[in-house]
Amino acid sequence: MTTRHPPGSPGSAAVEFLRPRSLSQALAAKAELQDALPIAGGTDVMVEINFGKRRPAALLDLTGVRELRGWQRDGALLRVGSGVTYTRLEAELAGLLPGLAMAARTVGSPQIRNRGTIGGNLGAASPAGDCHPVLLAAGAAVEAGSVRGARLIPADAFFLGPKRSALADDELITAVLVPPAPGPQQFAKVGTRNAMVIAVCSFALELRPGAGVGTGIGSAGPTPLRARDAEDFLAAELAGSGLWESREPLPGAVARRFGELAAAAARPVDDVRGSAAYRRHALSVLARRALGWAWDSYRKEGHLCG
Amino acid sequence: MTAPTITSIRAGRIGDSPQRPDGRQKVTGEFAYSSDLWLDGMLWGATLRSPHPRARITGLDITGAVAMPGVFAVLTHEDVPGRETYGLERPDQPVLAIDQIRYQGEPVALVAADHPETARRAAGRIRVSYREEPPLADARAALAPGAPSVHPGGNLVRHVRVRRGDPDARAAVVVTGEYEVGMQDQAFLGPESGLAVPAADGGVDLFVATQWLHVDRDQVAASLGLDPDLVRITLGGVGGAFGAREDLSMQIHACLLALHTGKPVKMSYSREESFFGHVHRHPASMRYEHGCSAGGRLVYVKADIVLDGGAYMSSSPAVAANAATLGIGPYEVPNVVMDSYAVYTNNPPCGAMRGFGAVQACFGYESQMDKMAAALSMDPVEFRVRNAMREGSVMPTGQVVDSAAPVAELLRLVRDRPPPPARDTGDLRSLPGGVSNTTHGEAVVRGVGYGVSIKNVGFSEGFDDYSTARVRLELTGGEPSAQVHTAAAEVGQGLVTVLEQIVRSELGVERVAVLPADTTIGSAGSSSASRQTYVTGGAVRAACAEVRSQLLARAGDPAAGSPGNRPPGLAGAAGLGDLVALLGKPAEATVTWRHRPTAPLDPGTGQGQAHVQYAFAAHRAVVDVDTELGLVKVVEIATAQDVGKAMNPQAVEGQIHGGIAQGLGLAVMEEIQVAGGVVRNPSFTDYLIPTILDMPPVRLDMLELADPHAPYGLRGVGEPPAISSTPAIVAAIRDATGIPLTRIPVRPEHLTATQPDEGPDPPSAMIMGRNAPHRVPFDPRS
Incomplete structure (x- = not known):
């Protein structure tokens, strides 16, 4: 008896899988296929798919988009790319955003934290998302990008309902803008x-x-x-x-x-x-x-x- | 197609801890579980299940599924060629629903398709019309007159009565209590899965993760309408069992689809489906009354235990017997009135899980022992020691405990362990709430609690409990090597390793191969009831003795006729060179081995020599509780257990650690939440099992007091760790908080009086008041 994994999906159940290599490609893809579900670490999306709660027609894999993966100072603010993982929030931002690092530390297991991203947390818009309370407390804004341009959505205007956000269908979360912690x-x-x-x-x-x-x-x-x-x-x-x-x-x-x-x-x-x-x-x-x-x-x- | 032979040439005899052959594979992810089985051209099966706990099926239309490209078969109960029902003790469970639904998740139809997603989508296109009916969701209500019947003949599965001494005994001090146990899941990680391959002779070969190959085979054959010889089962890689694989899941379904399509069919449940695909631990509702002399000696115990068996029988009758016969704990009590009931409801079916009826009762009687100690102003350990059973004590069934029963010693050992160090408030991981940063020491109170338990080993009540083993000794490449063949399921407990150790010790050879477990040899019985090392180990030892005897006869040794008297180690006896000479032709023996017989319980009084062997364990739990938030950190478990003989000390230790983790889970987090017959948390997101940060260090005292009736003096070890760890932890939480906890798992709401809707748990009501002696069996229907 040999052991193997199942082959790719059959035609009738195919999910289109898009892998943009740049932010402009990603935004163009999202503009064209607005029901494409963005996926980064997959720690939320894959659970929903595996439990049959979602059957997206297309997945938009953002892991190849380099622009989303870093964080840097942006004037008086910090600009944290949506593809930054919990592990990096915990390791690299404990000084500048200690609350966010503490929240990241409570997410899942080390494996989950290595994969999951702040953008994915926001995109799922779960009331239980661990980053969200910190972003609210810190007065952060979510940067939403689209082929139309970028806009900033204050964190306290981003969440509309359980798993519903203010993101438009052609928008992707590109970054979080947040002031460095002014105090504890x-x-x-x-x-x-x-x-x-x-x-x-x-x-x-x-x-x-x-x-x-x-x-x-x-x-x-x-x-x-x-x-x-x-x-x-x-x-x-x-x-x-x-x-x-x-x-x-x-x-x-x-x-x-x-x-x-x-x-x-x-x-x-x-x-x-x-x-x-x-x-x-x-x-x-x-x-x-x-x-x-x-x-x-x-x-x-x-x-x-x- | 052959499954891999598990071969080990690592040294290791009885009492050693050799590396297990599957250990490295499992750690590195290379082990082939049953969900990894594969054949080219195979189909995938999917199951359509009822979303309702109780309903009539008024229509079933499969045309939408049949029409889908890639679909090879859509089957309903009308396609079952043989017996339409199955079951461990009585075939009361439909292979596929027949006109009605008795629990949420009951299988209604099957699909085979060329891709798992196609099969699932096709199942979704089957149109079933249900007429919903109100589910019977409360076990005590199910026993009330006029309750709707889940099955013809009423809702009582079994009532076990145990009567000892004076039913009207009075005592100076009386405490009563009501206790509840929620529905725990075995939470194995390898989902129900297997591969059925149709055979040219009209039969079927099934590769599956299971606990008991032959009982699977017999049930599958009956429903397929085949001679049992035409159903051949080989054990697939098992990812945990804990009782949940004793009942069938996908076995008949996959075989039906394979025979119907003429193609191999694989089925593998998703995690969510798995929660509906196997039985769970019975929830229990228990009432206890303990009477005690002013001097602290137990005078009587009266109890009733209602076990919610859910929609089908499974092994409920045996669970009820365990709860009844073990239900007062490892104590000497002269007067006992015990009634245990297993009941049908429309809740998920419940059956075997590690501890099997002893777990629920232990939470009840140990809670009572603490309550009584408090009423007497006695130390809880001292009170237990004063009443502890020992060798020669008489069970409530009249059975004399005829081997070591070191209950008092086990209690003293855990009590006398030094206390764990004070908590380190600088490390969040050592605090309640862990890294979630809920306390830096605020409101944290330490508590200590004790528990001790009794468990039967092996199958009871007159069951013909045997195992079959074949041992073959031959020359391979000029060296003697042994093969062992049994149908005993390695479910992760390390049986393969122990069987190798037995052969090495008995025959003195280093090279031992344990062949795949399958049904081409006789039954080994179930890998459950802590019995497999005892019974299959006993069979392998006996087969080795037979082989040794054959070889000694070849050598002309006059002692050949009494192999049991030879010192172990054939090579040592005959010399390796002689052994090679003797093995010109292989020596082989097949032995069916039985432990000493047991007897049924008297239906009126519960008297009888019902159990083979008793096992005992004691636990001391130290916990830190955040009393404001109701969060618990178990700081340390000290345990002592008599294992008779540690055949493989590391494996024994593993069983003890694992059992404690499972007991901890039941104490503070593990529960399938069921409301109106509907499961609310069928996922590992919301069915929580302990992580390594929840699991405390374990301080272990292992006693080896040989049982003269058992092979090597061993005593089953798998279950006791999971039994009294739970009440010990709850007692420690009570000690820290002063809250009289009566339900497990303990939730933060219980510790902060924030339960939904109702207030805190009602005080333990006086159902069995001290002035109301039991003249009639206690009526649980209230």
Whole structure:
């Protein structure tokens, strides 16, 4: 008995497979075949195909598009190509975007992180996508390219519903534009196993010393969400009490209230991964703890700076 | 077409840990699993399954599928030439649905096509009209008068009664509890798969991953309407089993398609289909009442255990017997009233899984032992030790435990292990939540819990449990070499390696080949019930003795007539040069070997010598719980187990680690979530099994107290690790949180009072109040 793998698909079930070698080729292909499904690492797309949830007529493989694979400074911003893998986010951006590196660390297994990309995460537009809360908290924008040109979509306008984004049919995600972290960032995610788990809920936080705070909630609503009331409350407390300057310990009541407001911003449901009540509860804990850790970092930085 | 012969010339005798022949292949991805089987020109089979848990089929139109190019056959139950049903204990399960659906995922029709995608698409073009009916989804409700029947004859599959001593016994201290066990899956990684090849003689050759070739063969032959000799089964590469391959999955289907088309047909389930393609562990609903003297001696146990068998019988009757006979644990209890019920519902069928009825009961009785220790203000280990069974103790069935039963010693060993080091809050991987960064030590509380378990080894209740082995010794290239042939399934447990070790020890030769397992030799029984090293190992040893006896007779040795008295190692006895001389012609023996007989249980009292051998293990779990988020990190498991004789110490250790991982999974994450008969999480995205970051270090004490009744004194090792690891972990979580957890797996919601809709679990209701003695069998229908 010999062992072999099945041959290519038969004619009746063929999936067109496009492999552009440049961004302009990729955009042209997407313009021509608008129902082509972009694929990079394949860690989302192939799962959906294998489970029979999607049968795309065409796959647009972006792994050969060099322009998408790097990250660099772009004026005051960082431009992170959509083809940058979680492994690279974790290894190369831990200093500039620590929250994003922390989120990348929680994705899947090392093999998944070697394949999966930030662009793929955004493209799937799952409410549970691990990068999304951080991008919301950091005030990132998604760069959408097409033969018509490029446009920027603010992260908090990108997610329209479960697995639905503001991307037009002829557009590809080409990059994420995000300011380098102006202060401490945190990301925390609850799952019912200690690794390789989809978020039951998650929370991201960015402190912008003297300027405000950003937040992001994952897996507790139809889309990733910002906790705007929590942001406003905390920004006012920090500014009003002179805490940015004094770097005094944060009053416990402030952290608790911040947690409550973060939980109140969620719109969770009961599902196989967790109850709505648990998600709300856990978010209040995650937000409170994340704030504590971020504030501790801010205080230590101040100490180090003098 | 021949499967590869697994040959090993690595040294290794009984008590060694030689490298297993399939180890490197599996690690490097080169091992050929049954899903890798291939023949040129073969077709692919696909199965159309019901999306509804209970329905009438009012119409079935296959024309759209038949018309598709590339489709070779579309079959329904009308195309089954022989018996239209199958089953391990009773053939109650249709090969393909006949007019009605009893569970979600029940096979309705089959397609063979020249490409798997074509087969799947064709299956999608079969039009089935269903009239849905409300599913019977609650096992206790299924026993209520007037409940709709899943099968003619009612929903009770089996009621096992065990009565010992005074049913009206009273005690000074009484605790009661209700416990629930969710539906665990075996979660093997190699999906159900195989290749059926039609033969010129009208028969069929089937290559398949299974646990029990001959029982597969008999069921396949009955449904094909063929003489069993015309169905030949060869074991394919097995990617895990754990009980899930004891029932049929695609075997009959692939053979039907192959015989219908005259072409080889391969079937290989997807991961999602696999969740519908095999039986699961029975969910259980249990009520216990323990009575104890003020001095801490158990006086009585009353219990009822309801096991949800789902839509078909599978091995539910035997699971119910295990739960009943082992259901009070490894303790001396003079008065027992135990009722165990297996029940039909419209939930997924449940059957064999590692631990087989003992797992569910152990969560119940060990939770009770902790509760009683607390009521007595006693140390939980001391309370267990005081009541521990030992050699000579009497089971509730009246059976005397007639070999080592070191329950107290096992408990003391795990208790006396030094505690694990304090947690390292600088390393997220050592904290609850792991790298997901949920705590840096906030709200983390450590807890310690204990569990001890009993499991039967081998098939029970009078079953004729045997194995057949052929051993052949001959000269190959001038050197003596042995071949071993059995039908015993290597399912990953390392049986091939152990059989080689036995032959090397018995015959003193280095070169040993274990031939592929197939049905050209007699049955070896199932690779389940922790029995295969015991029974097939026993058969191989006996065959070796026969070969040795033949050779000694050739040498004119007067001791030839009593081979059992010879020291092992023929070469040692006769000298290698002499052995070569004696092997002018090969020596061969085929032996059918049985363990000592067992007896049925008395249907009224559950009395009887029902089990062959008992095995015991103890566990101490140390956990860290994030009490605010309800996340758990198991820090360490200390375990002690008596294995009788460690035939291959590394393999034994592997079984113990793996069993603990499976027990951990049931404690804190593994559950097929079923709502109204519908499975909500048929994927490894949402059916979570432990990762290496969830699995703690294991501190192991292995005892080798020989069982005089067993070959080499060995004791089955596969199941005990998976049994009491679960209640030990739950006890540790209770210790950390103070929450009286009564359901497994424990979810974060249970630890944070955030369950959907309802509030926290109700307090353990007093169903069997201390003033309500059992004069009649306990009625579970409430």
